[in-house]
Amino acid sequence: MTPSSASRPSGINGFAAAAPDNTKSRVTVVGSGNWGSVAAKLIASNVLKLHSFHDEVRMWVFEEILPTGEKLSEVINKTSENVKYLAGIKLGKNVIADPDLEHAVQGANMLVFVTPHQFMEDICKRLVGKIRKDAQAISLIKGMEVRVEGPYMISTLITKQLGVNCCVLMGANIANEIAVEMFSEATVGYRENKEIAHKWVQLFNTPYFMISIVEDVEGVELCGTLKNVVALAAGFVDGLEMGNNTKAAIIRIGLREMKALSKSLYPSVKDSTFFESCGVADVITTCLGGRNRKCAEAFAKNGGKRSFDELEAEMLQGQKLQGVSTAKEVYEFLSTRGWLEGFPLFSTVHEICTGRLPPSSVVKHMEHVPKILPPGRL
Amino acid sequence: MTPSSASRPSGINGFAAAAPDNTKSRVTVVGSGNWGSVAAKLIASNVLKLHSFHDEVRMWVFEEILPTGEKLSEVINKTSENVKYLAGIKLGKNVIADPDLEHAVQGANMLVFVTPHQFMEDICKRLVGKIRKDAQAISLIKGMEVRVEGPYMISTLITKQLGVNCCVLMGANIANEIAVEMFSEATVGYRENKEIAHKWVQLFNTPYFMISIVEDVEGVELCGTLKNVVALAAGFVDGLEMGNNTKAAIIRIGLREMKALSKSLYPSVKDSTFFESCGVADVITTCLGGRNRKCAEAFAKNGGKRSFDELEAEMLQGQKLQGVSTAKEVYEFLSTRGWLEGFPLFSTVHEICTGRLPPSSVVKHMEHVPKILPPGRL
Numbered sequence: 001m002t003p004s005s006a007s008r009p010s011g012i013n014g015f016a017a018a019a020p021d022n023t024k025s026r027v028t029v030v031g032s033g034n035w036g037s038v039a040a041k042l043i044a045s046n047v048l049k050l051h052s053f054h055d056e057v058r059m060w061v062f063e064e065i066l067p068t069g070e071k072l073s074e075v076i077n078k079t080s081e082n083v084k085y086l087a088g089i090k091l092g093k094n095v096i097a098d099p100d101l102e103h104a105v106q107g108a109n110m111l112v113f114v115t116p117h118q119f120m121e122d123i124c125k126r127l128v129g130k131i132r133k134d135a136q137a138i139s140l141i142k143g144m145e146v147r148v149e150g151p152y153m154i155s156t157l158i159t160k161q162l163g164v165n166c167c168v169l170m171g172a173n174i175a176n177e178i179a180v181e182m183f184s185e186a187t188v189g190y191r192e193n194k195e196i197a198h199k200w201v202q203l204f205n206t207p208y209f210m211i212s213i214v215e216d217v218e219g220v221e222l223c224g225t226l227k228n229v230v231a232l233a234a235g236f237v238d239g240l241e242m243g244n245n246t247k248a249a250i251i252r253i254g255l256r257e258m259k260a261l262s263k264s265l266y267p268s269v270k271d272s273t274f275f276e277s278c279g280v281a282d283v284i285t286t287c288l289g290g291r292n293r294k295c296a297e298a299f300a301k302n303g304g305k306r307s308f309d310e311l312e313a314e315m316l317q318g319q320k321l322q323g324v325s326t327a328k329e330v331y332e333f334l335s336t337r338g339w340l341e342g343f344p345l346f347s348t349v350h351e352i353c354t355g356r357l358p359p360s361s362v363v364k365h366m367e368h369v370p371k372i373l374p375p376g377r378l
Numbered sequence: 379m380t381p382s383s384a385s386r387p388s389g390i391n392g393f394a395a396a397a398p399d400n401t402k403s404r405v406t407v408v409g410s411g412n413w414g415s416v417a418a419k420l421i422a423s424n425v426l427k428l429h430s431f432h433d434e435v436r437m438w439v440f441e442e443i444l445p446t447g448e449k450l451s452e453v454i455n456k457t458s459e460n461v462k463y464l465a466g467i468k469l470g471k472n473v474i475a476d477p478d479l480e481h482a483v484q485g486a487n488m489l490v491f492v493t494p495h496q497f498m499e500d501i502c503k504r505l506v507g508k509i510r511k512d513a514q515a516i517s518l519i520k521g522m523e524v525r526v527e528g529p530y531m532i533s534t535l536i537t538k539q540l541g542v543n544c545c546v547l548m549g550a551n552i553a554n555e556i557a558v559e560m561f562s563e564a565t566v567g568y569r570e571n572k573e574i575a576h577k578w579v580q581l582f583n584t585p586y587f588m589i590s591i592v593e594d595v596e597g598v599e600l601c602g603t604l605k606n607v608v609a610l611a612a613g614f615v616d617g618l619e620m621g622n623n624t625k626a627a628i629i630r631i632g633l634r635e636m637k638a639l640s641k642s643l644y645p646s647v648k649d650s651t652f653f654e655s656c657g658v659a660d661v662i663t664t665c666l667g668g669r670n671r672k673c674a675e676a677f678a679k680n681g682g683k684r685s686f687d688e689l690e691a692e693m694l695q696g697q698k699l700q701g702v703s704t705a706k707e708v709y710e711f712l713s714t715r716g717w718l719e720g721f722p723l724f725s726t727v728h729e730i731c732t733g734r735l736p737p738s739s740v741v742k743h744m745e746h747v748p749k750i751l752p753p754g755r756l
Binding site: 184 | 550551552555556560561562563585586588620621622623624625626627628629630631633634637649650652653654655658659660662663666667741742744
């Protein structure tokens with residue numbers, strides 16, 4: 001709590017309610033799942049040290065009634081803990097859960113979006129005209145849809161719908177590991193405005209969570225989605241017990257296709273982005289652990305005889321598998337463009353998922369080096 | 379066997395001895411350990427299909443007497459199997475083991491060097507004046523010394539001592555996995571002469587061992603050595619059970635330092651080299667399996683209380699640990715140049731190995747992004 005806020009009437013948890021002091025930045029986290037809660041925790045610890053930010057961090061909570069009959073938002077505000085999605089971790093007393101979306105963003109000029117990607121269209125619609133005109137946004141949302149006309153970038157959706165600049169933050173980020181302060185890194189992708197990128201770094205960076213910045217929103221955001229297709233390939237290799245050599249080769253080929261596809265879509269995408277946490281490190285993490293890899297391993301072990309739907313239901317306790325639908329979308333996109341041949345790994349993964357090819361095909365037909373194709377209309 | 383060789387007097391195994399037909403290329407593999415034997419197998423399968431190469435592949439064998447009392451070279455020629463270093467794998471009948479180094483290289487214009495790096499100085503001395511003037515060389519030798527004046531590149535040693543052009547072949551190559559034809563990749567680094575690079579590709583490439591080429595001998599060769607330092611860091615992370623997130627971050631930081639150091643040493647080194655098999659894939663393989671990682675894991679598990687010498691003796695059955703000495707050499711080199719600060723991971727790994735820092739330091743002090751430093755005199 002800063003001295004100036006201490007003299008104002010206290011809000012929930014003793015922190016100042018809607019702040020009249022507009023010289024200070026005010027952060028709202030839109031989303032309160034596993035990763036959203038960790039994001040709030042990181043930001044909450046940083047704003048207390050930064051004079052240019054309000055101490056209070058609001059977090060929009062999609063309200064749920066817990067088995068105890070209590071409301072999730074109320075329990076978070078009472079205990080500073082998201083007992084449902086990040087149990088056992090204190091978020092900081094300055095995190096204020098708010099179940100009212102419009103109220104949660106009121107007065108905030110730094111908006112952090114971290115919800116499942118399929119909710120964003122609706123959330124944006126609800127926020128039109130409700131946010132500050134000088135607001136800045138950042139998306140932590142991985143796993144966009146890849147439509148036949150091109151990837152449906154969440155950063156673009158936010159910018160178009162809300163008229164605000166939008167950065168992205170991606171990386172090798174397993175929420176539960178960062179929650180317990182294990183060392184990792186992330187990448188902020190920004191467009192032109194480097195100063196804003198540095199402001200996001202101030203909010204997220206800690207000694208155990210190191211942020212780098214790159215002027216490449218599209219490259220960073222595409223990494224967060226395309227890596228899931230690579231993870232399926234790595235899972236097939238694991239299921240077939242093909243060894244570390246093969247796994248490393250498949251990860252490398254996957255990274256190459258991620259790079260080639262991103263550059264074909266957006267000529268502004270930089271090679272160097274793929275050396276950042278959002279690129280090589282996130283691919284590695286996702287191919288070592290992660291649910292896509294795990295289910296793909298089981299799929300290959302069963303020789304493709306049990307469907308992904310079945311394995312997902314059995315293995316993931318209600319969580320959804322991103323990779324299979326992304327692989328399908330990427331395949332359809334590549335097919336429409338006539339680009340399939342340049343992306344043998346992406347194509348093969350989809351054909352394995354649908355049963356057209358056996359899992360062992362993952363190491364075949366890899367001789368086609370992807371070309372960077374001329375960008376088409378998106 | 380080609381029709382032309384069939385009419386000549388037969389050598390060992392029915393293949394032609396020293397060939398009078400100098401229009402055809404003739405390959406000798408200098409070295410017959412685990413990786414050398416696999417290299418001979420790959421080449422032997424390819425030359426039979428290539429009209430521009432002699433069918434016979436000679437392999438210099440450092441002679442040993444087996445427990446049965448037989449000579450290793452004779453057993454290889456009788457069984458087409460290197461019973462000591464690659465048991466159970468047929469090398470091809472056209473691989474001719476030869477214990478006489480000078481005789482083995484006679485008439486050969488394609489020389490493949492694949493011995494432990496510390497033997498190369500002596501081997502080169504013995505070969506001066508003994509090889510064809512138009513010979514081409516390739517080094518598969520990983521793990522050069524890094525001296526205070528700079529890395530002691532094996533490709534440079536070969537070129538200087540023998541007066542021949544020397545390419546390198548590196549990559550995510552666990553010999554035993556390639557021996558059983560599991561899919562993997564490798565990278566050939568060449569200098570100017572792309573035609574020669576393609577000739578090496580013809581000799582090594584198979585559907586399960588895919589070769590790409592890059593015009594960057596130094597970058598490719600340095601990857602094969604520096605990755606062992608990264609593997610120690612990954613092993614510490616494993617030993618401390620820091621999770622996949624942290625491991626991926628450390629691998630990424632390691633790759634970044636490999637790139638920065640290589641570029642500081644040789645401005646001609648290309649970023650793109652580190653996306654090849656010799657770069658990202660070899661680092662991943664080495665950080666997933668490999669003896670450096672394994673011993674470093676045990677070292678961290680024991681809180682640094684048991685020395686690497688002790689662990690090596692216990693865990694490696696006589697094999698040597700490359701990473702610890704490379705880390706020391708790199709540290710001394712960086713220290714001499716005043717570059718330590720720019721390479722926090724490389725420096726920290728050495729300080730952990732010597733006990734000056736605890737294994738948990740591997741995730742600390744990583745905030746110093748390595749700069750590409752002006753190249754000094756090597």
